[in-house]
Amino acid sequence: MYNDKESQKIVDIIQNYARKHSLFILAYGTGCGAIEIPPTMTSRYDAERFGIRGSATPRQADVLLITGYLATKSLKRVIKVYEQMQDPKYVIGFGSCTINGGMYWDSYNTINVLDKYLPVDVYINGCMPRPEAVIAGFVKLQKLIQQGKADGWDIYKKNIDEYKANQKKIITNWVMPDFNF
Amino acid sequence: MNSLVLLILIIAGGALLSYFGHKINKILGNITVFAVALIIPIYWFTQVDFTETVSFTVSGFHMELGYNMYGRLFSMIVMILSPLALIYAIGYMKDQKKLATFYFSFLFSILGMTGILMSRDFVSLFIFWEIMTWSSYLLVIFLGKDVQKTGIKYMVFSAIGAYAMLMAIVIIYKNTGSMMLSDYFGSFAGFTLQTKLLTGILLLLGFAVKSAVMPFHVWAPGAYSNTPMAYTSVFSGALSKMGIYGLGFVVVNLFAQANLEIVGYVLAWLGAITAVLATFSAVFQHDAKKLLAYSSIAQLGYIVTGIGIGTELSIMAGLYLAVLHAAFKGVLFMVVGAVERQAGTTDMNVVSGLVRKMPFTFFTALIAIIALAGIPPLGGFVGKWMLYESLINNGNFLMVIMIFLSSTAAFLYCFKFLFGLFLGQQELEFDHVKEASPIMIIPMLLLSVFLLVTGAYPGIVFKYIAEGMTNLGFHNVNWQMSVLTNAWGDSVNVQHVYLSVVVVFVAFLIFITWRGYKHATKISTKDISSSGEMIKPEDNMTYAMDFYKPFERVLSPILKYKINKYYEDFGKGLEALFDFMRRIYTGNGQTYAVYVIVFLAILLIFSKSIFGY
Amino acid sequence: MEGIGYKILGAVLTTILAFVVGMFYGGFSRKITARIQNRVGPPVWQNFLDVLKLLFKKTSVRYGFMHHIAPLWMISMSITTLMFVPVLNDGLFFTNLNFSGDIIFLLYIMVMGSLGMALGAGSTGNPNSAIGVSRGLTQMVGFEIPWVMALVALMIQYKTTSVTGLMEVQSQSGTWLMFSSPFAFIAALLAMPGMFRYSPFDIVGAPSELASGPISEFGGKYLSTMMTSGSIFAFVKLTLYVDIFMGGASNLIVLVLKTFTLYMYPVLWGTVSARFRTEQSVRYFWGWPTFFGFIALIYAAF
Numbered sequence A: 001m002y003n004d005k006e007s008q009k010i011v012d013i014i015q016n017y018a019r020k021h022s023l024f025i026l027a028y029g030t031g032c033g034a035i036e037i038p039p040t041m042t043s044r045y046d047a048e049r050f051g052i053r054g055s056a057t058p059r060q061a062d063v064l065l066i067t068g069y070l071a072t073k074s075l076k077r078v079i080k081v082y083e084q085m086q087d088p089k090y091v092i093g094f095g096s097c098t099i100n101g102g103m104y105w106d107s108y109n110t111i112n113v114l115d116k117y118l119p120v121d122v123y124i125n126g127c128m129p130r131p132e133a134v135i136a137g138f139v140k141l142q143k144l145i146q147q148g149k150a151d152g153w154d155i156y157k158k159n160i161d162e163y164k165a166n167q168k169k170i171i172t173n174w175v176m177p178d179f180n181f
Numbered sequence B: 001m002n003s004l005v006l007l008i009l010i011i012a013g014g015a016l017l018s019y020f021g022h023k024i025n026k027i028l029g030n031i032t033v034f035a036v037a038l039i040i041p042i043y044w045f046t047q048v049d050f051t052e053t054v055s056f057t058v059s060g061f062h063m064e065l066g067y068n069m070y071g072r073l074f075s076m077i078v079m080i081l082s083p084l085a086l087i088y089a090i091g092y093m094k095d096q097k098k099l100a101t102f103y104f105s106f107l108f109s110i111l112g113m114t115g116i117l118m119s120r121d122f123v124s125l126f127i128f129w130e131i132m133t134w135s136s137y138l139l140v141i142f143l144g145k146d147v148q149k150t151g152i153k154y155m156v157f158s159a160i161g162a163y164a165m166l167m168a169i170v171i172i173y174k175n176t177g178s179m180m181l182s183d184y185f186g187s188f189a190g191f192t193l194q195t196k197l198l199t200g201i202l203l204l205l206g207f208a209v210k211s212a213v214m215p216f217h218v219w220a221p222g223a224y225s226n227t228p229m230a231y232t233s234v235f236s237g238a239l240s241k242m243g244i245y246g247l248g249f250v251v252v253n254l255f256a257q258a259n260l261e262i263v264g265y266v267l268a269w270l271g272a273i274t275a276v277l278a279t280f281s282a283v284f285q286h287d288a289k290k291l292l293a294y295s296s297i298a299q300l301g302y303i304v305t306g307i308g309i310g311t312e313l314s315i316m317a318g319l320y321l322a323v324l325h326a327a328f329k330g331v332l333f334m335v336v337g338a339v340e341r342q343a344g345t346t347d348m349n350v351v352s353g354l355v356r357k358m359p360f361t362f363f364t365a366l367i368a369i370i371a372l373a374g375i376p377p378l379g380g381f382v383g384k385w386m387l388y389e390s391l392i393n394n395g396n397f398l399m400v401i402m403i404f405l406s407s408t409a410a411f412l413y414c415f416k417f418l419f420g421l422f423l424g425q426q427e428l429e430f431d432h433v434k435e436a437s438p439i440m441i442i443p444m445l446l447l448s449v450f451l452l453v454t455g456a457y458p459g460i461v462f463k464y465i466a467e468g469m470t471n472l473g474f475h476n477v478n479w480q481m482s483v484l485t486n487a488w489g490d491s492v493n494v495q496h497v498y499l500s501v502v503v504v505f506v507a508f509l510i511f512i513t514w515r516g517y518k519h520a521t522k523i524s525t526k527d528i529s530s531s532g533e534m535i536k537p538e539d540n541m542t543y544a545m546d547f548y549k550p551f552e553r554v555l556s557p558i559l560k561y562k563i564n565k566y567y568e569d570f571g572k573g574l575e576a577l578f579d580f581m582r583r584i585y586t587g588n589g590q591t592y593a594v595y596v597i598v599f600l601a602i603l604l605i606f607s608k609s610i611f612g613y
Numbered sequence C: 001m002e003g004i005g006y007k008i009l010g011a012v013l014t015t016i017l018a019f020v021v022g023m024f025y026g027g028f029s030r031k032i033t034a035r036i037q038n039r040v041g042p043p044v045w046q047n048f049l050d051v052l053k054l055l056f057k058k059t060s061v062r063y064g065f066m067h068h069i070a071p072l073w074m075i076s077m078s079i080t081t082l083m084f085v086p087v088l089n090d091g092l093f094f095t096n097l098n099f100s101g102d103i104i105f106l107l108y109i110m111v112m113g114s115l116g117m118a119l120g121a122g123s124t125g126n127p128n129s130a131i132g133v134s135r136g137l138t139q140m141v142g143f144e145i146p147w148v149m150a151l152v153a154l155m156i157q158y159k160t161t162s163v164t165g166l167m168e169v170q171s172q173s174g175t176w177l178m179f180s181s182p183f184a185f186i187a188a189l190l191a192m193p194g195m196f197r198y199s200p201f202d203i204v205g206a207p208s209e210l211a212s213g214p215i216s217e218f219g220g221k222y223l224s225t226m227m228t229s230g231s232i233f234a235f236v237k238l239t240l241y242v243d244i245f246m247g248g249a250s251n252l253i254v255l256v257l258k259t260f261t262l263y264m265y266p267v268l269w270g271t272v273s274a275r276f277r278t279e280q281s282v283r284y285f286w287g288w289p290t291f292f293g294f295i296a297l298i299y300a301a302f
């Protein structure tokens, strides 16, 4: 894509600047980590000063925030939501559960490594991570965007077969259309 | 031969030809109807001489036919809308039975309207009026739906109107000794106040029934929605305008001249009340036909208000709205007909998402709805603007607020109409729906083009209105091609509005379509952001049931009172009365003799004081 | 000073001005809300970044023709309205089409944009959008009534129906209409928050209830066009209020000051109130605001 070379065109700089400072997040809050989102957004930690803002629908969102463990049942939903988002889009894995399963690593109905199913740009570790950590994660994402390295959406598109194969291994009753973005 | 007689013969002959054509076979019949639908307007626009008159005397009554400019304006509505509706009907009625009767009645109602608009005396007016009423009655009961309620309601109200008119005519004849309209107008000033009011109001009653003014609107929703839609577009578009035609000359030529503006004022208030209540009723309908029927009543309310106020600008507004209403309601009823034919139902709770199936129908509906809602830059706005300005210039502030309330609430049903039928999710059960046949689409498109053009150049209609208003006593009516001016000199240049909207729209269309369109994937209406919920193709997520529940809650204190209820109570009362009457009719001859004598005695005693002779 | 080129330049400049000012107002309102909630808040130019980012989105979806043109419809109506509202009292440069329209026309064209958005929202098939539209239109019936009453009162009182005419009345008499016709001003002011859709009248968007309502399926370029249109429209509405009730403005700084003061009223009210239900909102508008509207009408007529 357009950031293979180290040098960026002026358009890219403007683009990335705008993208970096305006992150609409869609929180997929089924894990227990979701409880840390409200303090992050409200008065105490105020994520809005970084241009981070909640959004209600995937069509408008830039960042998909997966807060914690994903049951196999809800993975299907997450994939659908992710595919409904518009490029460029980023995924933040939130909490240990998304990295390696965390305390649910041997559970029969949760996935262990989120990155196998969706392209994660930034992991925030901790069980659960504190708001400072969450904000640190966002700042990291902003840095990546600025450098043009947050291209998970592109990787997902390129390796769609691999991702789909992984997803289908988990989701046995696949009812949705294969590829809907 | 006289061109007017020939016109009537052509229409009547067309009716007979289509009747026999359809008796022989369908194709022949349809070809005949198509030919008739072309010949009538072509003849009218090219051959009819508007200065000609024809007069004859039948059993002592002198009858005279001849156009005046005011009648010609309304004739134009009839002559443009009806042939288009006839052509539409060829496609729309394809699968129906009894087509011969249908086209016969259809053409006879056109004959009736044409006759009304050129009659110069009360006898021919009344005859043609009855032709129109009866032929439309045949069409109201044509589908055999709800005949008991709708047909009887229509007939009862039409009869009330007709007999009111007849009574007026008799009184006029007694007072002037002539049946000519002009004699009546001429000698009106010399009547006593009682006669003035009696004749005028009886005539108004006759006309008000046809134009569905509160409280005589009860027949309209049922009649409009149970008639085949091809005819309803004429019914609501042109036939109801016959009432407006009559109201116009009674209010303006008679009462305003005789310093009885109060009658017009009362009428204007009735119009405003009609508009508000009918709009509120329309908002809560879930059948698209019923919605449009109530909306017609509301729109006629605006027109009546405009006529009733009686200033130059307001009459112009009323007449302009009458023309426009014919166009957009014509389109909308045709649209509903097309949907009914293609999808099988017009229930907005059931049908949804037809826009992808019927794009042309949707487009015409959109144009017509914008015009109906009176939003610039389309033609409907011009009429609304003139109506408001005339009311404001007159200082009728309460009426302005009522009309505004009604037309703001009209946005609600306007949106619901488009949303209910065309937008929302696509359903599996409507997957088979196809676009209507071209013979149905073309009349709709032609009328929508008219609506588009009047947005920038309302002058093409003003021209005829101004000529027509000379017969109402307004000479040198001030109009311009695309600048509207009110009595205080404030103006709107609709051409600039049009220009601005179109330029910005096109600029941004290019902007958003360039690059954007290619990157935008077209997706199905089931692929919505639903918080991860998997919507299956057979799930229906459209929110259409009780669409305006919040509004209903707001209005719940008012909605308790429905005028229909009063009529029903009245009907129940009548039933009780007749029950009582049945007991009087004992079947004994002597009792009847007594009744007759008593009745005659009462008549003798009171005739002096009631009738004055 | 005539010439079509000059006119076009004026129109484009006015549009840019409206866009920039409207965007900054949005940013300021976010900042002020944040400060009231004891937060730092986003920078005031945050809205520009949002619009820019949405513009740079690589993909978007559309549900058909109506969905595609709905944002265009909105923005053409906003800009057209802008063309007909006088920006400055005697500005030579910003007299776009001010003399070609009057108040009744403005009232009508101002609702056209909402209808376009409603149709676009309806064509997505998202039930949340439809619910939002239903609420929005119902609310519109609510706030239009006192607002129209106020305007009709002014029109009857001063015997003119154009905005420029009302501005002339003010410059001749030297007082603002908000002082010479106080009841009309009160009615219009009470109706105003409904137009801006801040709390407690944010029942249309209602992020936590309806997933942002009508706009929930619009993304990328479409959403960015809508946001642009929204900020232009906010500017237009404020300018119209200033023109009618506060004597217009003789230069841009005065204009910005006046409109901003006016703008603070719905914003500040919004920060401290919870959301109404739809029928509560309409009942509010048909209560005191309509009452003052009636008084204004009676005051004007007699």
Ligand code: SF4
Pocket: A031, A032, A033, A067, A068, A069, A094, A095, A096, A097, A098, A102, A103, A104, A126, A127, A128, A129
């Ligand atoms: S990482 Fe910890 S807090 Fe987060 S979802 Fe897993 S168990 Fe819960």
